[in-house]
Amino acid sequence: MARKRGRGMAACWYGIARTATVDRAAAWAEIDDGGSAKVVTGVTEIGEGILTVLAQIAAHEMGVKPEHVTIGDNDTARSPEAAHAGASRQTYMIGNVVALASREARGRLAQVMADVWDVDVETIGTGNGEIWAKDSNHRISIGEAVSIAKNRGVVPVGSASFGTDATGLDPVDGSGRPWQAYVFGTQVAEVEVDTVTGEVQVLGIWAAHDVGRAVNPQGVEGQIEGGIVQALGQALMEDYQLKDGHTTTSGFAKYILPTSLDVPRINSIIIEDPDPLGPLGVKGIGEPAMVPTIPAIMNAIYDAVGVRITSLPATPEKVLMAIRDKERREADMVQAAE
Amino acid sequence: MLDLHLEATINGRKVSRPAKPDQRLLDFLRDDLNLTGNKEGCGAGECGTCSVFVDGVLMKSCLLPVAKAQGAKIETIESLARTGELNVLQRAFHQAGASQCGYCIPGMVMAATAALRANPFADREEIKERLGGNICRCTGYQKIVDAVEMARDVQNGRLPASVFAEVDAEAGDYIGKTVRRIDAPSKVSGRLKYAGDMTMPDMLHVQVLRSPHAHARIVSIDASAAEAMEGVEGVITSADVPGEDGFGVFVNDQPIMARGKVRYVGEAVAAVAAEDLITAKRALAAIKVEYEQFAPVFDQQEAMRAGAPVVHDYAPDNVTKHIPIRVGDVDKGFAESDLVVEETYSTQAIEHAYLEPEAGLAYVDPDGVVTVLSPSQNITHHRHMLARIIAKPVSKVRFIMSPVGGGFGGKEDMIYQGMLALLAMKTGRPVRLVFTREESIAATAKRHPSRTTLRMGLMRDGRINALHMTMICDGGAYGLSTEGVMRKAAILAAGPYLIANVRVDTYGVYTNNTPSGAFRSFGALQTEFATESHLDICAERLGLDPFEIRRINAMRDGAVTHTGQTLGSVSLLRCLEAAEKASGWEAGAPTARGATRRDLNRADTRPPVSLGARFGAVEKQEAAE
Numbered sequence: 001m002a003r004k005r006g007r008g009m010a011a012c013w014y015g016i017a018r019t020a021t022v023d024r025a026a027a028w029a030e031i032d033d034g035g036s037a038k039v040v041t042g043v044t045e046i047g048e049g050i051l052t053v054l055a056q057i058a059a060h061e062m063g064v065k066p067e068h069v070t071i072g073d074n075d076t077a078r079s080p081e082a083a084h085a086g087a088s089r090q091t092y093m094i095g096n097v098v099a100l101a102s103r104e105a106r107g108r109l110a111q112v113m114a115d116v117w118d119v120d121v122e123t124i125g126t127g128n129g130e131i132w133a134k135d136s137n138h139r140i141s142i143g144e145a146v147s148i149a150k151n152r153g154v155v156p157v158g159s160a161s162f163g164t165d166a167t168g169l170d171p172v173d174g175s176g177r178p179w180q181a182y183v184f185g186t187q188v189a190e191v192e193v194d195t196v197t198g199e200v201q202v203l204g205i206w207a208a209h210d211v212g213r214a215v216n217p218q219g220v221e222g223q224i225e226g227g228i229v230q231a232l233g234q235a236l237m238e239d240y241q242l243k244d245g246h247t248t249t250s251g252f253a254k255y256i257l258p259t260s261l262d263v264p265r266i267n268s269i270i271i272e273d274p275d276p277l278g279p280l281g282v283k284g285i286g287e288p289a290m291v292p293t294i295p296a297i298m299n300a301i302y303d304a305v306g307v308r309i310t311s312l313p314a315t316p317e318k319v320l321m322a323i324r325d326k327e328r329r330e331a332d333m334v335q336a337a338e
Numbered sequence: 339m340l341d342l343h344l345e346a347t348i349n350g351r352k353v354s355r356p357a358k359p360d361q362r363l364l365d366f367l368r369d370d371l372n373l374t375g376n377k378e379g380c381g382a383g384e385c386g387t388c389s390v391f392v393d394g395v396l397m398k399s400c401l402l403p404v405a406k407a408q409g410a411k412i413e414t415i416e417s418l419a420r421t422g423e424l425n426v427l428q429r430a431f432h433q434a435g436a437s438q439c440g441y442c443i444p445g446m447v448m449a450a451t452a453a454l455r456a457n458p459f460a461d462r463e464e465i466k467e468r469l470g471g472n473i474c475r476c477t478g479y480q481k482i483v484d485a486v487e488m489a490r491d492v493q494n495g496r497l498p499a500s501v502f503a504e505v506d507a508e509a510g511d512y513i514g515k516t517v518r519r520i521d522a523p524s525k526v527s528g529r530l531k532y533a534g535d536m537t538m539p540d541m542l543h544v545q546v547l548r549s550p551h552a553h554a555r556i557v558s559i560d561a562s563a564a565e566a567m568e569g570v571e572g573v574i575t576s577a578d579v580p581g582e583d584g585f586g587v588f589v590n591d592q593p594i595m596a597r598g599k600v601r602y603v604g605e606a607v608a609a610v611a612a613e614d615l616i617t618a619k620r621a622l623a624a625i626k627v628e629y630e631q632f633a634p635v636f637d638q639q640e641a642m643r644a645g646a647p648v649v650h651d652y653a654p655d656n657v658t659k660h661i662p663i664r665v666g667d668v669d670k671g672f673a674e675s676d677l678v679v680e681e682t683y684s685t686q687a688i689e690h691a692y693l694e695p696e697a698g699l700a701y702v703d704p705d706g707v708v709t710v711l712s713p714s715q716n717i718t719h720h721r722h723m724l725a726r727i728i729a730k731p732v733s734k735v736r737f738i739m740s741p742v743g744g745g746f747g748g749k750e751d752m753i754y755q756g757m758l759a760l761l762a763m764k765t766g767r768p769v770r771l772v773f774t775r776e777e778s779i780a781a782t783a784k785r786h787p788s789r790t791t792l793r794m795g796l797m798r799d800g801r802i803n804a805l806h807m808t809m810i811c812d813g814g815a816y817g818l819s820t821e822g823v824m825r826k827a828a829i830l831a832a833g834p835y836l837i838a839n840v841r842v843d844t845y846g847v848y849t850n851n852t853p854s855g856a857f858r859s860f861g862a863l864q865t866e867f868a869t870e871s872h873l874d875i876c877a878e879r880l881g882l883d884p885f886e887i888r889r890i891n892a893m894r895d896g897a898v899t900h901t902g903q904t905l906g907s908v909s910l911l912r913c914l915e916a917a918e919k920a921s922g923w924e925a926g927a928p929t930a931r932g933a934t935r936r937d938l939n940r941a942d943t944r945p946p947v948s949l950g951a952r953f954g955a956v957e958k959q960e961a962a963e
Contacts, residue, residue, distance in 0.1 A: 005932050005935070006930070006938075007923070007932070007938065009918075009921075010866075011913065012833075013834035014830065015829070020829070042718060045741060046742040047744055047745070052517055057512075059510065060512040064510075066517050073738065073739075074717065075717075075736065075738045076718060076735075076737045076738075077707065077709075086747055126510065128509065130510075169829070174662050174663035174828060174901055176902070178829050184908065184913050186914045186917035187917060190921075190943055201947060203945075203946060204943030206917050206920045206921035206942075208913045208914075208917040208920065209913065210912070214514060215514065216516055217516050218516040219519070222435050222478075225480045225481065226478045227478075230475070234863075238689070238691075239687075240687035240688060240689045240779075242852065244552065244636070245602060246603050247603070247779060249779070250776045251384065252380050252775070253382060255691065259479075260470055260472075260483060261467060261947050263478055267921075269920050276906060276907070290863065295869075295870030299870075299874045300932075302928065303928060303930055303931060303935075304930075304932040305930070306930035311683070312684065
């Protein structure tokens with residue numbers, strides 16, 4: 001049998017937001033005319049889906065619909081600081097701060113309507129473009145409520161800052177509290193190794209990751225799938241090479257990337273262990289998604305053909321050479337025994 | 339150059355206008371007709387993001403001289419949703435969550451259109467094969483293929499159009515719901531403008547002169563001939579930096595352009611702003627730089643040896659950062675262990691390969707604010723650094739983050755924005771720089787290549803007693819994020835396991851290679867690759883199932899980490915159990931038992947690829963008919 005299958009697994013952990021330093025972010029929110037809303041914060045989409053996540057959070061907290069949320073441009077001169085787009089921090093830092101700013105804006109509007117309806121502000125409910133008082137017949141659109149508030153001289157705005165509690169590391173023993181939120185994960189990989197060519201195909205991945213709370217499950221899956229395929233590239237094919245400081249992999253003809261034909265079926269399992277310190281319970285997924293993939297694939301290659309690749313990438317040439325070495329060693333042992 | 343008069347039908351409209359014979363079809367569409375929906379990702383026909391239809395055939399417009407479009411019928415991404423309403427395929431991409439950064443998506447939608455035109459009943463594997471010429475770096479392709487299948491089924495009436503309905507959130511509970519991406523319509527239609535799609539009136543084009551040497555002193559730069567050229571509006575070198583030069587994420591060791599010496603091939607030495615791209619390129623060729631070559635160092639371990647060439651004077655040992663973690667007594671731990679296993683691991687340099695090459699615009703606004711628009715992942719920090727570098731108050735520096743066509747950490751470094759700012763200041767005009775793919779690969783940061791030695795001591799029952807890891811990484815010529823990468827790598831090195839004796843050392847080292855920097859998973863990928871591979875080696879030696887050895891050592895609620903932090907809730911056991919269950923894992927020690935496993939080849943895997951097999955079958959079938 002020229003093609004052999006095997007399975008491997010690996011686990012991971014990861015810290016959310018900036019490492020070994022406090023992290024911080026700010027946002028402004030406003031419930032606007034016609035039941036729409038505005039959110040302004042200093043960082044944006046790098047493809048992970050943060051704009052949608054923020055629109056969902058703002059809609060959820062301010063009682064409007066996500067499609068009616070406008071998110072302002074990220075601009076150091078026009079929006080509050082939200083620091084950078086990286087470190088798996090966007091949902092955690094920006095998501096949480098948008099929730100806080102939205103709650104403040106909603107509180108202003110709720111107070112106006114509690115006064116108008118002469119009810120306790122705690123009884124005010126909002127959602128899907130409406131505002132109401134529990135156990136009463138009071139129910140109007142958010143747009144109408146904004147109009148009432150503005151006629152009373154109130155613009156329903158909010159702003160917030162969200163910071164994390166973390167410390168640097170001791171320079172001698174490394175002790176410290178680098179993050180306030182940690183995530184964990186586990187992946188299983190199934191591979192097929194062609195023992196004639198050395199080519200490895202990854203046919204299946206099962207990926208279980210704790211994200212705290214999934215704001216948008218499809219977005220979480222997208223991060224897991226994309227992370228796994230980037231890791232697969234590093235595991236099997238990608239290799240930026242230099243000769244005397246000059247790259248020999250200067251374009252995509254030489255620097256080989258995974259295509260649609262290289263990718264496994266990815267089965268994502270979302271685990272939710274809410275973060276107790278942020279207002280939403282969310283954590284993050286962008287980076288941890290790709291951490292266990294490579295060792296899971298290498299462990300699966302071992303399971304399939306009994307060779308351990310410790311030097312990445314596991315190219316067909318490298319895998320084939322390892323298989324041939326193993327066969328030679330085994331033949332030598334048989335000969336020695338005879 | 340003699341102009342060509344092009345007559346073609348483009349997106350259903352007759353076009354009759356002059357074109358330059360040296361233009362590619364992509365340039366004509368994007369620059370002359372402002373049809374910027376289809377992007378340039380590589381300029382070499384490798385990535386597919388520029389794909390358009392020429393007389394109904396899917397073509398890579400970066401490979402076509404514009405003259406090939408003479409008399410042809412051209413369809414770009416803009417042809418698919420001309421009235422603003424998305425077509426079935428675009429709606430399916432929206433519904434399935436098939437776009438992330440969106441940069442590859444116009445080309446992907448065109449390729450998917452071609453696939454379903456060629457075979458309206460194409461199955462999943464055939465769709466994958468037909469999309470094989472289009473690269474996506476964000477999504478992992480799964481949701482793209484899901485989208486094409488969804489569109490196929492809607493077109494064939496096997497799925498109702500109601501699959502395109504928005505999520506129903508009762509009582510406004512939107513958290514935890516798959517709300518469709520709000521930015522997807524702008525991406526699947528090609529309407530979203532990335533920095534390289536934007537222009538400004540009176541804009542100049544920037545090109546950068548880069549170092550051909552890995553390590554050399556700059557003896558002299560003579561830009562007088564370039565400056566004298568017609569159409570050249572400004573040339574800058576490090577002499578034009580008015581403030582305190584130097585950027586980085588942890589240490590500001592990189593000048594905007596090489597100052598005194600170059601430290602890697604591809605480092606910026608000078609930059610030109612000119613009326614058009616060709617003039618800017620000609621001007622680069624006219625700049626004379628005299629170098630005196632130094633001995634370079636290309637290996638991180640050689641760089642640490644006494645007497646190695648010094649890359650930065652402030653770090654005579656070439657060590658950018660060393661991070662130690664110390665818990666307990668590893669020597670005692672190994673002495674008490676039943677099994678000690680040692681292995682070495684290495685990982686390679688990786689290119690981010692975001693489909694959007696770096697691009698940016700800069701201008702000085704009427705209030706004297708120096709403004710840079712670019713797909714920067716860190717506008718806040720860039721603003722601080724640029725203010726210091728150009729000696730202006732922070733209020734006079736403004737960064738705008740344009741839509742990012744993939745970042746993965748690679749756009750955290752202020753690698754070109756400083757040159758744009760200086761040229762906008764020097765010329766008083768808006769300037770734009772768009773990297774080529776080759777420039778992006780040669781000049782920007784990579785994932786840190788690593789060499790790791792890992793020694794683990796375990797008890798017979800599987801408990802890990804001691805772990806000693808040393809990882810030495812090639813940080814390349816500049817610091818960028820190396821310090822942070824070494825820190826995260828060290829903190830997470832020993833994995834989510836309770837280990838009483840831990841010694842970890844991570845070193846980031848300067849060399850004359852392309853700089854290493856931030857890359858998704860930031861050092862943890864390298865160290866956890868070693869630890870998780872190693873655990874399987876140990877599990878085999880101890881006869882333990884891989885899940886079992888991890889469960890034995892797993893951190894649990896209230897665990898204390900290797901940096902002495904007490905955790906609250908720890909979800910590791912839940913993740914282990916979920917993955918084990920979902921995959922139907924057959925328990926057993928990892929003894930290369932693939933041949934006897936009974937958990938393989940389930941419905942939730944994909945079939946292996948045999949390239950071309952399906953097309954062969956179709957042709958045979960056609961021949962038979």
